[in-house]
Amino acid sequence: MESLKQRVLKDGRILDGNILKVDSFINHQIDPRLAFDIGKEFYNRFKNAEIDKILTIETSGIAFAVCAGYHFNVPVVFAKKRAGLNMSSEVYQSKVYSYTKQTCYTISVSRQFLSPGENLLIIDDFLANGQAVSGMIDIAKQAGAKIAGAGIVIEKSFQPGGEILRSLGIRVESLVIIDSLKNNKIIIREALEK
Amino acid sequence: MESLKQRVLKDGRILDGNILKVDSFINHQIDPRLAFDIGKEFYNRFKNAEIDKILTIETSGIAFAVCAGYHFNVPVVFAKKRAGLNMSSEVYQSKVYSYTKQTCYTISVSRQFLSPGENLLIIDDFLANGQAVSGMIDIAKQAGAKIAGAGIVIEKSFQPGGEILRSLGIRVESLVIIDSLKNNKIIIREALEK
Numbered sequence: 001m002e003s004l005k006q007r008v009l010k011d012g013r014i015l016d017g018n019i020l021k022v023d024s025f026i027n028h029q030i031d032p033r034l035a036f037d038i039g040k041e042f043y044n045r046f047k048n049a050e051i052d053k054i055l056t057i058e059t060s061g062i063a064f065a066v067c068a069g070y071h072f073n074v075p076v077v078f079a080k081k082r083a084g085l086n087m088s089s090e091v092y093q094s095k096v097y098s099y100t101k102q103t104c105y106t107i108s109v110s111r112q113f114l115s116p117g118e119n120l121l122i123i124d125d126f127l128a129n130g131q132a133v134s135g136m137i138d139i140a141k142q143a144g145a146k147i148a149g150a151g152i153v154i155e156k157s158f159q160p161g162g163e164i165l166r167s168l169g170i171r172v173e174s175l176v177i178i179d180s181l182k183n184n185k186i187i188i189r190e191a192l193e194k
Numbered sequence: 195m196e197s198l199k200q201r202v203l204k205d206g207r208i209l210d211g212n213i214l215k216v217d218s219f220i221n222h223q224i225d226p227r228l229a230f231d232i233g234k235e236f237y238n239r240f241k242n243a244e245i246d247k248i249l250t251i252e253t254s255g256i257a258f259a260v261c262a263g264y265h266f267n268v269p270v271v272f273a274k275k276r277a278g279l280n281m282s283s284e285v286y287q288s289k290v291y292s293y294t295k296q297t298c299y300t301i302s303v304s305r306q307f308l309s310p311g312e313n314l315l316i317i318d319d320f321l322a323n324g325q326a327v328s329g330m331i332d333i334a335k336q337a338g339a340k341i342a343g344a345g346i347v348i349e350k351s352f353q354p355g356g357e358i359l360r361s362l363g364i365r366v367e368s369l370v371i372i373d374s375l376k377n378n379k380i381i382i383r384e385a386l387e388k
Contacts, residue, residue: 029307030256030270032263059252059272062224063260069226076224078253113223 001041001175005188007034008154014181018158026125026153027060038175039067042123042151045173049148052118053077055140057107057132064153065123077114079107079136092142096135099128107135116144127152127174130161137170149173157189195235195369199382201228202348208375212352220319220347221254232369233261236317236345239367243342246312247271249334251301251326258347259317271308273301273330286336290329293322301329310338321346321368324355331364343367351383
């Protein structure tokens with residue numbers, strides 16, 4: 001996705017070696033027109049996949065999931081990161097390890113919002129170690145739902161998440177793939193023409 | 195906003211006397227087409243207010259803020275609920291009391307995303323006691339920004355938030371105002387024709 005690629009090159013900042021900071025347009029401040037185009041690109045890539053519902057995770061997946069959901073015209077469900085007061089009889093839960101925060105947290109989705117046989121598109125802003133997406137896949141499986149694939153805004157190919165998910169047979173569509181952040185330079189994989 | 199009103203009456207559920215559960219289309223599962231229409235309605239109400247930026251708060255304000263931001267074509271900034279590792283030299287912070295969880299939490303916004311003189315529209319999904327919106331107003335004031343008003347998806351008029359904000363001179367535009375949830379019945383205020 002060329003407009004996103006150019007934006008990452010223009011406004012992305014590299015911190016501490018392999019952290020890409022995109023908080024000026026992705027995950028603290030959001031550019032809504034870009035988010036809408038990102039949603040449309042996810043639609044273009046998965047429009048033949050008969051998506052019933054989009055599953056994402058709070059916080060920064062929501063904007064892109066809602067914009068995708070607009071184009072698909074399907075409901076968007078976001079997994080919550082706080083266990084809250086819900087009982088496990090009411091929610092599906094999965095444990096997710098955060099490498100950034102070096103701690104485990106529980107994500108949950110109300111059982112009423114996922115149904116057996118539903119075809120889910122998972123959306124998230126970043127794919128690095130794949131923990132959040134794996135947690136959503138776990139929850140989808142508990143619900144008996146199918147997974148059409150994962151739409152990712154930015155994938156870091158030098159971390160193992162993409163490989164792990166693809167080796168599980170998950171169709172992963174990343175709009176921008178970062179191959180390296182070495183030497184304070186953002187190297188983005190050239191997209192194959194489709 | 196008639197479509198929203200009908201949806202609240204159809205899918206809203208009353209819990210424990212004065213909690214309105216709208217998690218099937220507002221704050222756990224989201225209807226993206228409705229969210230887009232809500233964003234458009236905020237635009238219609240504030241389009242002459244020369245909005246520079248939208249300020250909301252994670253999690254459930256984000257969808258509606260992004261949809262509004264699409265129509266205004268301005269950036270959306272969401273306040274974060276975790277203090278994280280940021281130093282106060284980098285962020286504006288405010289304390290917010292949650293009546294639901296009976297605890298105080300800190301919200302923060304990076305200083306780089308709010309500027310003196312900017313005209314902000316605050317967006318949130320619910321207005322009950324007004325704590326979250328008041329925290330955002332506090333942060334906007336620290337940044338020297340102006341507040342054009344607050345766009346609220348659902349206001350509960352029997353809790354004091356709306357009155358508090360209006361008495362401060364804040365223009366509050368609530369798309370649906372709930373006057374009562376007594377006797378397990380949702381009473382929505384009739385909108386004045388504009």
